[in-house]
Amino acid sequence: MALQVEDLRVHYRTMRGDVRALDGVSFGLEDGEIMGLAGESGCGKTTLGKSLIRLDGRMRHVGGTAVLDGEELPINDDKAMNARRFNDVSIIPQYSMSAMNPTRKIGKLTADLLRAKGKSYREVKPELVRRLELVGLSEKVLDNYPIELSGGMKQRMVMVLSTLLDPSLLIADEVTSALDVSNQKAVAETLVRFRDLGFVKSMIVVTHDLSLVYQIADTIMIMYAGQVVEKAPADTIIKSPSHPYTQALIGALPEVGLEYGDKRLKSIPGKPPQLLNPPTGCRFRARCPLAHDRCAEEPPAVQIADDHVASCWKVES
Amino acid sequence: MLELENVWKSYRVGSLGSKRLTAVRDVSFTIAPGEVLSVVGESGSGKTTIGKMVLQLISVSKGTIRLNGQDITAARHAQRKEYYRRVQGVFQDPFSSYNPIFKADRVLETVRESFFPGTSRSEWGDKVERTLLSVGLDPTAVRGKYPHQLSGGQLQRMLIARALLLDIEVLVADEIISMLDASTRIDVLNLLGDLKERGLGVLFVTHDLSLANYISERVIIMRHGAVVEMGATGKVFGDPRHPYSRNLLASVPQLHRKWADAPDELEELEPDGDRELAPPALTQVDEDHWAAAGS
Ligand SMILES: Nc1ncnc2c1ncn2[C@@H]1O[C@H](COP(=O)(O)OP(=O)(O)OP(=O)(O)O)[C@@H](O)[C@H]1O
Ligand SMILES: Nc1ncnc2c1ncn2[C@@H]1O[C@H](COP(=O)(O)OP(=O)(O)OP(=O)(O)O)[C@@H](O)[C@H]1O
Ligand code: SF4
Ligand SMILES: [Mg+2]
Ligand SMILES: [Mg+2]
Numbered sequence: 001m002a003l004q005v006e007d008l009r010v011h012y013r014t015m016r017g018d019v020r021a022l023d024g025v026s027f028g029l030e031d032g033e034i035m036g037l038a039g040e041s042g043c044g045k046t047t048l049g050k051s052l053i054r055l056d057g058r059m060r061h062v063g064g065t066a067v068l069d070g071e072e073l074p075i076n077d078d079k080a081m082n083a084r085r086f087n088d089v090s091i092i093p094q095y096s097m098s099a100m101n102p103t104r105k106i107g108k109l110t111a112d113l114l115r116a117k118g119k120s121y122r123e124v125k126p127e128l129v130r131r132l133e134l135v136g137l138s139e140k141v142l143d144n145y146p147i148e149l150s151g152g153m154k155q156r157m158v159m160v161l162s163t164l165l166d167p168s169l170l171i172a173d174e175v176t177s178a179l180d181v182s183n184q185k186a187v188a189e190t191l192v193r194f195r196d197l198g199f200v201k202s203m204i205v206v207t208h209d210l211s212l213v214y215q216i217a218d219t220i221m222i223m224y225a226g227q228v229v230e231k232a233p234a235d236t237i238i239k240s241p242s243h244p245y246t247q248a249l250i251g252a253l254p255e256v257g258l259e260y261g262d263k264r265l266k267s268i269p270g271k272p273p274q275l276l277n278p279p280t281g282c283r284f285r286a287r288c289p290l291a292h293d294r295c296a297e298e299p300p301a302v303q304i305a306d307d308h309v310a311s312c313w314k315v316e317s
Numbered sequence: 318m319l320e321l322e323n324v325w326k327s328y329r330v331g332s333l334g335s336k337r338l339t340a341v342r343d344v345s346f347t348i349a350p351g352e353v354l355s356v357v358g359e360s361g362s363g364k365t366t367i368g369k370m371v372l373q374l375i376s377v378s379k380g381t382i383r384l385n386g387q388d389i390t391a392a393r394h395a396q397r398k399e400y401y402r403r404v405q406g407v408f409q410d411p412f413s414s415y416n417p418i419f420k421a422d423r424v425l426e427t428v429r430e431s432f433f434p435g436t437s438r439s440e441w442g443d444k445v446e447r448t449l450l451s452v453g454l455d456p457t458a459v460r461g462k463y464p465h466q467l468s469g470g471q472l473q474r475m476l477i478a479r480a481l482l483l484d485i486e487v488l489v490a491d492e493i494i495s496m497l498d499a500s501t502r503i504d505v506l507n508l509l510g511d512l513k514e515r516g517l518g519v520l521f522v523t524h525d526l527s528l529a530n531y532i533s534e535r536v537i538i539m540r541h542g543a544v545v546e547m548g549a550t551g552k553v554f555g556d557p558r559h560p561y562s563r564n565l566l567a568s569v570p571q572l573h574r575k576w577a578d579a580p581d582e583l584e585e586l587e588p589d590g591d592r593e594l595a596p597p598a599l600t601q602v603d604e605d606h607w608a609a610a611g612s
Contacts, residue, residue: 012466014466016461019466038498039498040498040500040501041468041469041470041471041474041496041497041498041501042467042468042470042471046468046469058466094469094496147330148330150359150360150361151360151361152359152360152361174469174495174496177492177495177496178409178492178495178524179360179524180357180358180359180360180362180524180565181524181525181526181565181568181569181570182359182564182565182568183359183360184524184568184570185568185570185576189576208470208495208496208497208498208499208502209495209525209570210499210572211527211570211571211572212570214570214572214575215570215575215576215577238572248500249498249499249500250499252499252500252502252503253499253527253572254503254527254528254530254531255527255530255571255572264503264507264510265503265506265507265531266503267500267501267502267503267504267507268500271453271454271455274455274457274458276458
């Protein structure tokens with residue numbers, strides 16, 4: 001097992017109290033597994049990614065563990081985590097493309113990054129060039145400024161950089177959402193290729209594009225209001241999801257080629273609960289068509305099959 | 318009615334602006350009140366540039382943009398504010414288009430101060446609350462927060478709400494919902510649907526063809542700065558005439574088909590040529606359906 005997360009709790013400190021962005025998250029990731037991670041906007045996906053890489057100043061690790069390749073990640077200890085960033089765990093953050101310093105050439109940016117990790121640009125460069133070519137970029141891009149590359153090129157560049165030191169785990173946060181469909185496809189397929197070539201062992205791909213992640217993911221995990229509601233093989237999540245939230249989410253996907261005319265797709269009525277003082281019991285209760293009295297208690301994580309878990313009172317094992 | 322007529326844009330690039338890059342080439346279209354026009358096409362094809370010209374954030378190199386018959390490229394600075402009361406934009410990356418030192422409350426209050434000084438605070442508060450709810454945000458959960466305290470999708474919706482607080486005629490929406498989950502997307506799209514029924518015109522830039530298909534009556538497909546195909550959404554997506562359009566549609570990820578199962582055959586495309594030259598002309602192939610030569 002590459003990654004084992006147990007009951008992870010990470011909160012944001014605010015003046016009004018703790019925002020419980022991760023509230024008891026547990027899941028495992030096999031060696032070589034690509035896991036898609038989806039869920040309502042604000043449910044804690046980016047927070048989960050950051051927790052495995054670097055807590056920002058307002059985040060607080062309240063409980064739980066994350067074990068990577070048999071070794072516990074020192075989530076609370078920024079210095080100790082620093083040694084593992086890029087080497088063992090790496091992230092492509094949400095909006096990373098616009099975060100590239102526009103006034104520095106890409107080669108310089110790369111050298112800066114490597115220097116910070118105690119590596120020599122000169123030594124790593126042949127491998128860097130080889131990998132750039134692999135994703136269809138020529139060595140010349142190192143002399144370009146970020147603005148000179150298209151969105152798709154930039155994203156491939158960021159992918160090569162973040163996996164240059166062969167991390168065990170890569171977290172890709174919305175890496176395709178700003179790209180056109182052909183670049184999306186190229187980027188998604190590159191993720192798979194990087195896994196196949198052993199540049200990364202396993203991956204968490206955060207996305208709202210379920211139809212895209214379905215193309216490349218082995219498994220998909222769905223989060224809701226700071227918790228995991230379901231995890232299963234990609235086919236199961238898309239074709240026969242068990243959790244009422246997953247079902248509603250899949251039902252809200254439009255498709256190309258259908259005539260909508262004046263027809264409206266249905267969203268899930270209501271809003272997710274606040275994470276400042278989340279309600280007890282099932283957090284989807286207020287919006288769930290199947291809710292019943294029992295749901296006022298915390299639902300169990302039901303093991304439906306070896307590789308399929310859902311947290312709901314209505315689900316049977 | 319928003320009209321673009323033979324609009325071109327060149328950027329200066331390289332050190333000291335030594336090179337020029339023609340990002341938009343001879344683009345013409347109109348958006349009627351109550352119409353959503355989707356703009357799709359490859360990364361770097363000029364979609365955002367068009368949106369920025371419509372919003373007067375950058376100048377037009379050649380051609381004219383008109384709102385209700387009035388040439389906006391000629392507008393003097395004093396008329397800008399009046400223009401922004403009627404036309405607003407929301408962009409792709411919410412974190413960079415949002416002042417990080419203001420809380421949400423403050424940002425929304427600024428809109429009142431500069432555009433509706435006559436509206437009372439309490440009346441404005443009600444309006445803000447309604448608008449936030451309409452984009453699926455819980456007002457109490459976002460009002461006191463700084464931008465970095467919101468998730469990507471929450472911030473994106475804050476910006477949409479800010480634009481909608483003005484009773485605008487045209488909204489430039491540049492990839493505004495790619496950061497939202499499927500259900501929230503539908504909420505925002507349906508909200509646009511309601512506004513459209515009340516006469517709002519929307520320039521909807523998206524990479525997601527299924528969203529374009531769902532929301533818009535007309536669509537434009539762009540490549541290398543120029544329009545390769547445009548027309549009624551059903552016609553362009555149902556009977557694509559340009560090879561680039563066909564490739565684009567073939568790459569759309571779908572839930573009933575995996576890439577791995579059936580590798581699709583993409584067609585050869587013309588490489589990028591001299592961008593200073595006029596792009597291939599559009600010819601009408603059907604009622605409300607045009608495609609560039611080479612198809
Ligand atoms: N610095 C912060 N202070 C307080 N609350 C925060 C902070 N950062 C995030 N949050 C809250 O934590 C929750 C989880 O945020 P997160 O960014 O992880 O969501 P997400 O699932 O990535 O959403 P999206 O899909 O919109 O990117 C949200 O409700 C957000 O409002
Ligand atoms: N400020 C600028 N200076 C120089 N070149 C620019 C500038 N902004 C954009 N460009 C270039 O103009 C072209 C069109 O860019 P634009 O952002 O309009 O494309 P887009 O269709 O919105 O792409 P995407 O789908 O990636 O958002 C690109 O080649 C881009 O690199
Ligand atoms: S536990 Fe109850 S409220 Fe929650 S998803 Fe299941 S049925 Fe619905
Ligand atoms: Mg996020
Ligand atoms: Mg753009």
